[in-house]
Structures are given as C-alpha cells and as structure tokens.
Amino acid sequence: xxxxxxxxxxxxxxxxxxxxxxxxxxxxxxxxxxxxxxxxxxxxxxxxxxxxxxxxxxxxxxxxxxxxxxxxxxxxxxxxxxxxxxxxxxxxxxxxxxxxxxxxxxxxxxxxxxxxxxxxxxxxxxxxxxxxxxxxxxxxxxxxxxxxxxxxxxxxxxxxxxxxxxxxxxxxxxxxxxxxxxxxxxxxxxxxxxxxxxxxxxxxxxxxxxxxxxxxxxxxxxxxxxxxxxxxxxxxxxxxxxxxxxxxxxxxxxxxxxxxxxxxxxxxxxxxxxxxxxxxxxxxxxxxxxxxxxxxxxxxxxxxxxxxxxxxxxxxxxxxxxxxxxxxxxxxxxxxxxxxxxxxxxxxxxxxxxxxxxxxxxxxxxxxxxxxxxxxxxxxxxxxxxxxxxxxxxxxxxxxxxxxxxxxxxxxxxxxxxx
Amino acid sequence: xxxxxxxxxxxxxxxxxxxxxxxxxxxxxxxxxxxxxxxxxxxxxxxxxxxxxxxxxxxxxxxxxxxxxxxxxxxxxxxxxxxxxxxxxxxxxxxxxxxxxxxxxxxxxxxxxxxxxxxxxxxxxxxxxxxxxxxxxxxxxxxxxxxxxxxxxxxxxxxxxxxxxxxxxxxxxxxxxxxxxxxxxxxxxxxxxxxxxxxxxxxxxxxxxxxxxxxxxxxxxxxxxxxxxxxxxxxxxxxxxxxxxxxxxxxxxxxxxxxxxxxxxxxxxxxxxxxxxxxxxxxxxxxxxxx
Numbered sequence: 001x002x003x004x005x006x007x008x009x010x011x012x013x014x015x016x017x018x019x020x021x022x023x024x025x026x027x028x029x030x031x032x033x034x035x036x037x038x039x040x041x042x043x044x045x046x047x048x049x050x051x052x053x054x055x056x057x058x059x060x061x062x063x064x065x066x067x068x069x070x071x072x073x074x075x076x077x078x079x080x081x082x083x084x085x086x087x088x089x090x091x092x093x094x095x096x097x098x099x100x101x102x103x104x105x106x107x108x109x110x111x112x113x114x115x116x117x118x119x120x121x122x123x124x125x126x127x128x129x130x131x132x133x134x135x136x137x138x139x140x141x142x143x144x145x146x147x148x149x150x151x152x153x154x155x156x157x158x159x160x161x162x163x164x165x166x167x168x169x170x171x172x173x174x175x176x177x178x179x180x181x182x183x184x185x186x187x188x189x190x191x192x193x194x195x196x197x198x199x200x201x202x203x204x205x206x207x208x209x210x211x212x213x214x215x216x217x218x219x220x221x222x223x224x225x226x227x228x229x230x231x232x233x234x235x236x237x238x239x240x241x242x243x244x245x246x247x248x249x250x251x252x253x254x255x256x257x258x259x260x261x262x263x264x265x266x267x268x269x270x271x272x273x274x275x276x277x278x279x280x281x282x283x284x285x286x287x288x289x290x291x292x293x294x295x296x297x298x299x300x301x302x303x304x305x306x307x308x309x310x311x312x313x314x315x316x317x318x319x320x321x322x323x324x325x326x327x328x329x330x331x332x333x334x335x336x337x338x339x340x341x342x343x344x345x346x347x348x349x350x351x352x353x354x355x356x357x358x359x360x361x362x363x364x365x366x367x368x369x370x371x372x373x374x375x376x377x378x379x380x381x382x383x384x385x386x387x388x389x390x391x392x393x394x395x396x397x398x399x400x401x402x403x404x405x406x407x408x409x410x411x412x413x414x415x416x417x418x419x
Numbered sequence: 420x421x422x423x424x425x426x427x428x429x430x431x432x433x434x435x436x437x438x439x440x441x442x443x444x445x446x447x448x449x450x451x452x453x454x455x456x457x458x459x460x461x462x463x464x465x466x467x468x469x470x471x472x473x474x475x476x477x478x479x480x481x482x483x484x485x486x487x488x489x490x491x492x493x494x495x496x497x498x499x500x501x502x503x504x505x506x507x508x509x510x511x512x513x514x515x516x517x518x519x520x521x522x523x524x525x526x527x528x529x530x531x532x533x534x535x536x537x538x539x540x541x542x543x544x545x546x547x548x549x550x551x552x553x554x555x556x557x558x559x560x561x562x563x564x565x566x567x568x569x570x571x572x573x574x575x576x577x578x579x580x581x582x583x584x585x586x587x588x589x590x591x592x593x594x595x596x597x598x599x600x601x602x603x604x605x606x607x608x609x610x611x612x613x614x615x616x617x618x619x620x621x622x623x624x625x626x627x628x629x630x631x632x633x634x635x636x637x638x639x640x641x642x643x644x645x646x647x648x649x650x651x652x653x654x655x656x657x658x659x660x661x662x663x664x665x666x667x668x669x670x671x672x673x674x675x676x677x678x679x680x681x682x683x684x685x686x687x688x689x690x691x692x693x694x695x696x697x698x699x700x701x702x703x704x705x706x707x708x709x710x
Contacts, residue, residue: 041528041531041532041535043535043536043537046535047537189682222680222681222682223680223682224681224682225682225685227641227685228681228682228684228685229632229633229641230434230672230676230681230684231681232430232558232562233426233430233673233676233677233681234676234681236426236556236557236677239557254633254635255633256632256633256634256635257631257632257633258633260630260631260632260633261559261631264550264559264561264562264631265550265557265559266550266552266556266557268550278536281536281537282537282539283536283537283538283539284539285539286539286541287536287539287540287541287634288541289541289543289545289630323537324537326537
C-alpha cells in the first residue's frame with residue numbers, strides 16, 4: 001500500500017512538473033501576444049504605441065502571422081523602474097507574451113532586460129528596446145550572449161557606429177555642404193556621449209579625433225549639462241573661435257532654449273548641426289517661433305520616400321492613430337515587421353532559440369531602409385541599411401540635405417535664410 | 420581680460436534681474452505667510468499653458484489671453500492654494516508642503532497631457548526683436564527687456580511696501596503677526612493680497628523670458644529650484660536678501676560660465692549657498708521680515 005502511495009505521489013509530481021514546463025513554453029496556437037511598454041505621458045512612447053498598434057492592425061488585416069492574429073498588450077511604466085519591472089513580469093508570466101517591446105529611455109530597457117534574463121529559462125520570450133540609445137543593451141549581449149541572447153536593440157546608432165559611420169558622414173556635410181573645415185563641438189553631459197568625448201579604446205578615437213583624421217579642425221569643445229538653460233556664454237566663445245559650424249552632440253537638452261538663444265547670439269551666423277531630438281520634430285518651428293530656421297538636424301520625421309513604406313507610415317500614423325511619427329515610432333514599427341518575418345522564417349513561435357537565430361539573419365524592408373539585427377550583438381543594422389537623413393529647417397519646412405540620394409534641397413546658410 | 424570682465428558684468432546684471440523676477444513671488448510668500456511654497460512652480464506653468472490654451476483653443480489674441488491668464492492665476496492662487504491648502508493646514512506643515520508639491524506635479528502632468536511637447540507650445544511675447552552689441556558682447560534685446568522688467572517690477576514692489584499704508588501693514592504682519600493682530604489688522608485680507616502679489620512677478624517673468632527660454636510642462640521645477648536657492652541664500656522671505664542673492668547668483672553663473680565652463684554654473688551657485696548657510700545660517704539677510 002505504501003509503495004502504491006509512493007508511486008502515485010511520484011506520478012502526480014511528474015505530471016505537475018510536466019504541466020509546469022508545458023505552461024512555460026511559448027504558445028503555438030491562438031493569437032500571438034506581444035507586450036508593449038512605455039511611459040504613456042511621454043510623446044515618444046505614445047508615438048511608438050501608435051506605430052505598434054498600426055503594425056498589428058495592418059498584419060491582422062492581412063491575415064496575421066501564419067494565420068494567427070496578433071494581440072498587443074499595452075502597459076504604462078509611468079517612467080518608473082519598479083513599475084517597469086512589475087509590468088514586464090506581468091506581461092511575461094501572466095499574459096504569456098511572446099515578446100516584450102520597451103519603447104522608452106534605455107534605463108527602462110536595461111531594467112526590463114535584467115528581469116527578462118531571470119525569467120527567460122522558465123518563460124522563454126524575446127525582448128526589443130526600440131527607443132533607448134547607447135550601448136547598454138547590446139553590451140549585455142556581447143558580454144554574456146547565453147544570458148541575454150533574447151534581447152535586441154532597434155535604435156539607430158550605437159557608440160561605435162556614431163564614431164565610425166555618423167562622424168565621417170558629418171565631415172562630408174561640413175566640407176561639401178557648409179564648406180568649412182573648422183568645427184566647434186558641444187556635447188551634452190550624458191552616458192551616450194561619453195564614448196564620443198573620450199573615444200573607445202582599441203576601437204576608435206574620440207569624435208574630435210575622428211574629425212581631425214578626416215581633415216576637420218576642432219576649434220572649440222565643451223560639455224553642457226542637461227538642466228542648463230543659459231547658453232549665451234558658449235555662443236559668445238564660439239563666435240570668437242573661428243568655427244564654421246557648431247556640431248551639437250545633443251538629444252536631450254532644452255533644445256528650444258538652445259535654439260532660441262543661438263538665433264539671438266553673436267554665433268547666429270554660424271550654422272548648427274544637432275544630432276537628434278526636438279529640433280528634428282515638426283513642432284520645433286512653432287516652439288521656437290521660427291528661430292530654428294537654418295538649423296540642420298538628424299531627423300527621421302521628414303517626408304521623403306526612403307522606401308515604399310516611408311510615406312504611408314507617416315500619413316497613416318497621423319490620420320488613423322492621431323500621433324506624429326516622432327523618434328521611436330519608426331523603429332517600433334520596423335521591429336514589428338522584422339519580428340513577423342523572423343516568425344515566418346522560423347516556421348512558428350514554438351522555439352524561441354530558433355526565433356533568435358532567425359532574427360539574427362532577417363532583413364526586411366522598413367520605413368527607414370532595411371531592418372535587421374547584427375548576428376553577434378543584436379543592435380540593428382546601421383547606415384546604409386537603416387537611415388537617418390540630415391535635414392535643414394528652411395523657412396518652416398524640413399528639407400533633406402544629406403545623403404545625396406534623398407536630398408530635396410541644397411544647404412542654405414542661416415544668414416541667407418533669415419533675409 | 421577686459422572682454423571677460425565686460426561679459427561678466429553684463430550677464431550678472433541681466434541674469435541677476437531675471438532671477439529676481441523668478442524669485443520675488445516666492446520670497447513674498449515666505450516673508451508674509453511664512454510658508455515655504457513648494458507649489459510656486461505652478462505659476463510658471465499656468466502662465467505659459469493657460470495663455471497658450473486661450474490663444475489656441477479659444478482663438479484669442481495675445482493680450483486678451485494674457486489678461487485672462489492673469490485672472491486664472493489669481494483665482495488658482497487664492498482658491499486652490501490659499502483657501503484649499505494654506506488656510507486649512509497652516510498648523511500642519513508637513514501636510515501643507517506635501518499638498519503644495521502634489522498640486523504642482525498634478526498641474527505639470529495635466530499640462531503635459533493636454534499639450535504634450537509635440538503640440539509646439541510657445542508664447543509669441545517678443546517685445547523687441549534683434550540684438551545689441553556692447554563692446555563686442557552681443558545680447559538679445561528681449562533679454563535686456565526682461566532684465567529691465569525685472570528691475571522695474573522689483574522697484575515698484577519695494578516702493579509700494581515702503582511707502583504705502585498697505586505695504587506698511589504687510590511688513591508689520593511679516594515682522595510680528597500677533598502684534599499686527601492686536602493692532603486690528605485684517606490679516607486674512609492681507610494674506611489674500613499677498614497671494615495675488617506673489618503670482619504677478621513669476622507670471623510677468625514667464626511672458627518676458629519665453630522668447631529665449633524653453634517652454635515645457637515640467638519647466639516649473641527648475642524655476643522653483645532657482646527661486647528657492649535665491650530665497651534661501653538671501654534669507655527666507657526677505658526682499659532685500661532676494662535682491663542681493665539674485666545678483667550674487669547671477670555673478671557666480673556669469674563668472675563660472677566665462678572663466679571656467681558653463682556646465683558648472685549651477686553647481687558653483689549651490690556650493691556658495693552652502694558655504695553661506697554654514698557661516699550665516701539664515702542666509703545673507705537672516706530673519707523672516709519682508710525688508
């Protein structure tokens with residue numbers, strides 16, 4: 001009798017364990033669930049949410065992925081790390097999503113990736129960071145592939161690419177468009193600019209070093225803090241430095257104040273190139289009361305058909321989802337389509353490692369070029385695959401001035417534009 | 420060297436006057452009501468976003484929008500802050516401070532919800548366009564205008580407090596409340612007046628600095644910090660102290676920016692304030708009196 005009880009007990013435990021394992025495997029039938037997380041009071045998260053919803057609606061209308069509908073589950077992190085961790089757990093453990101998209105600053109992505117790594121063995125899933133910039137996500141994959149292989153980063157550039165791709169392209173803009181060899185560099189005091197200020201050992205010299213190698217003289221360099229509101233002293237010094245262009249390695253400073261003060265300073269005749277952020281968004285003209293006139297900026301929000309997907313994406317997002325296509329929306333939308341193709345190539349969602357292998361190889365036509373991820377490090381393929389055009393504000397409109405194949409206007413000096 | 424000196428002098432005056440405008444209302448609430456008004460940042464948000472709402476949603480011109488915004492400011496200060504919080508929780512300081520900051524945050528988030536950055540909020544309040552060159556230093560006319568407005572508003576306030584009967588009563592309240600009560604002062608009415616007076620300088624400030632300052636829903640925090648720093652350095656609630664502290668901070672910011680590096684100007688001001696507080700606990704003009 002005792003033996004029978006023991007056997008029954010063992011079978012019961014075995015069944016429980018088996019049920020548990022099965023429960024944790026990705027679902028292979030029913031809707032494909034994707035979790036979306038963002039700070040719903042931040043414009044970039046809201047825009048990304050609109051883009052993710054649009055991608056899901058389009059896919060479902062076209063029959064879903066391999067006949068399965070896609071369900072998007074949205075969670076608001078409120079920009080708080082504890083809430084981010086809690087929402088990530090809920091999505092993975094309760095909602096049993098196949099993938100989690102985090103569309104906000106990189107700190108949230110890192111928090112999500114860490115909790116994701118803990119959950120991965122029990123709840124295999126994928127993770128995409130579509131807004132966070134810098135190196136924190138892909139460095140984890142590089143340093144511990146086994147642990148973090150489920151994580152992918154889709155956000156334009158990483159430090160190496162900033163130094164090896166973006167910086168040489170900038171020198172092209174300086175020499176050929178602005179026609180100057182003297183540059184003043186302004187960095188914002190943030191983690192992502194550190195490799196640019198100091199260089200990457202054994203990989204690349206600093207940004208100033210790269211410019212020097214390309215025959216550009218760096219006549220002035222400074223770093224500004226994020227909470228800085230007064231920039232006049234910097235412009236006064238730049239005006240005296242013989243700079244022909246101001247290269248602003250910024251994305252998060254108060255760009256509205258920065259631009260307004262530049263346009264009313266002694267450096268107003270020196271053109272400004274801003275790497276990204278508010279200046280590249282359509283409301284910048286209104287916010288600065290037109291003082292952004294003449295500013296060059298890396299922007300993905302310009303209506304130029306980079307691929308057949310670019311213009312419909314921008315128009316439909318505004319028309320049907322009532323959000324502007326600001327940064328993060330393109331990358332989120334393109335991530336969804338890259339992911340779809342990977343699922344199709346993997347033949348389903350049952351094996352997450354198979355999906356990872358497919359994501360490492362996949363290439364798909366995207367809003368800003370071609371979406372795909374580096375096979376070893378999981379950051380998205382950089383320029384020329386994925387593109388951020390350089391635009392110039394010219395009398396209320398953003399005109400593409402670089403690269404040549406998408407150019408729809410010539411560079412005009414700020415002084416001439418103000419006439 | 421003379422170039423740098425000139426730059427320091429010019430920017431000390433300009434920034435100092437703007438900081439004065441930012442902190443005057445905060446100092447007044449500290450001095451008269453003896454409240455550390457953590458909700459003060461709301462005034463800046465309301466100034467920008469209510470004006471914008473009247474212009475964009477009601478289609479009104481700048482001047483009518485500004486006037487209506489001023490009415491909203493006064494109503495908000497009196498009904499929400501004074502009647503709703505200060506009067507009720509004057510004796511429970513922790514509740515009062517918590518509620519004030521919560522109201523501030525709620526308004527900032529509401530502004531962000533109604534008018535996110537993508538709406539491109541701006542106030543077209545440029546008084547004079549263009550720039551002036553003084554000995555090789557270029558300054559926007561609007562910045563000069565903002566500095567002049569700062570000086571004029573402060574001068575009006577000081578003269579009013581020094582020369583009028585009501586000003587005298589308010590000073591009396593700030594110096595000795597029980598004595599003022601014994602003398603038959605209607606303290607409640609004076610508090611109402613002080614609340615209204617406290618919203619005028621930051622409102623004007625927001626309007627005059629908007630052409631060279633960033634407008635966003637969370638700008639109130641940095642402006643509140645500036646106001647607090649100046650009031651603490653000058654001596655809480657002392658207008659004389661606020662004037663001196665504003666120009667002192669302006670001087671520190673200008674010197675650090677032109678001699679060292681601009682990103683340390685905030686840090687330098689904090690260190691100086693800290694040092695002053697160590698040696699002079701109540702600030703430069705210690706004591707909770709208005710003048």
